Amino acid sequence: MYNIDDIKLANNIFYYLVSNKEINEEDSPEYFRDYCESQEIMNLVKSQGEAFNVKVEKYGTTIYLIPNEDNNFLGFSKNELKKELCKSNATDKDYYLSQFVILTLLVEFYSSQGRDSKSRDSLRGGEFLNIISDRLKEAVEREDLEKIQADSGIAYENIYEKW
Template sequence: MAYQIEIIKQSQKIFYYLLEHHELREKKAPELHKAYIEQDEVQTLVKSQADAADSHVEAYGGVIYLIPGQENNFLGYSKGQLKKELCRSNATDKDYYLVQFVILVLLLEFYDGQGSSSKTRDFILLGDLQNSVTDKLKEGAARYSEDEQAQNGMAFTAMREAYESLRSDEKRNRQKTTKEGFMFSILHFLQEQGLIDYIEQDEMIKTTRKLDHFMDWNLLNKNNFERVQRILGAEENEQD
């Protein structure tokens, strides 16, 4: 199918804008936003360019997002980059998996994957999140043998060892060798990505509309979510 040159140029402008800003809001770029929403040909070409760049474009709540593919280390983060960003120096894989686990627990605290909106609470305090991480690591290590952990893809014992090797500091030390510094680095990273708001003086964590939209429309695959809930024992806890 042949496209008019103006349609091609418009789609290129939108895709370049998304590369630079990762999202396109109507208030900030009304002409580009209107072109994407109202012109099917423009939208098709933008999505085609995204696909060629191992990413995809989705519109949630009126905002258009560029979402990198899972293995896209150019637009997203590689495992090594995330280790350097979020873990202490000389971090091992269990430190990296612990970061992912903390983020997973955070999501489970806010979302349940049911109803018109999956969100179940407005905020969580840092201390409550830390307690939840500690409890779920302890419960998982006690519930499953190491062979079962390997089968489930949740290395509770190794992650618990990594977490407990971090020292506690009542002064809220920012070093990643402390539990407080480790948690802060994760929250700061998520805040930089526009996914949460961390109100440091109140130690309060809130999700953003961006994360709410992702969870409602894209990330919360019900089968995967229920599998994670089952492994972490969340479903049983709700019934108790």
């Protein structure tokens, strides 16, 4: 049984997450502490997340609201994202290339581990273009490319061709 105060607090925490996508220990110490120190509050917030087709996860000093892959309410559908990221006459190859570029960018900036996962503060445009070219070339030149593509569902050859 949950008491009404716990339910209200969990609702406030979940609302804050929906509004801000995250709760950081520095920015919202009360909500962060309430979530982390009370198993009841944590369970209620996670239960609300399940109802909204999202995950609520704590990593380090931040609690995140992470939409599930098929969540079109708090996330994007493939077509909506394609429309935002690519030109109006874009193909799926354009879309997948944009996803590869975004993931490469994230890996370049946040590939370290520990308290602060950020690994660098800046990256020159030309260097980034070279990194993308090198990674795509590496992928298509692998001997086990067909197996990798089948296992991951990523058509590296098509992405490289579009690049």
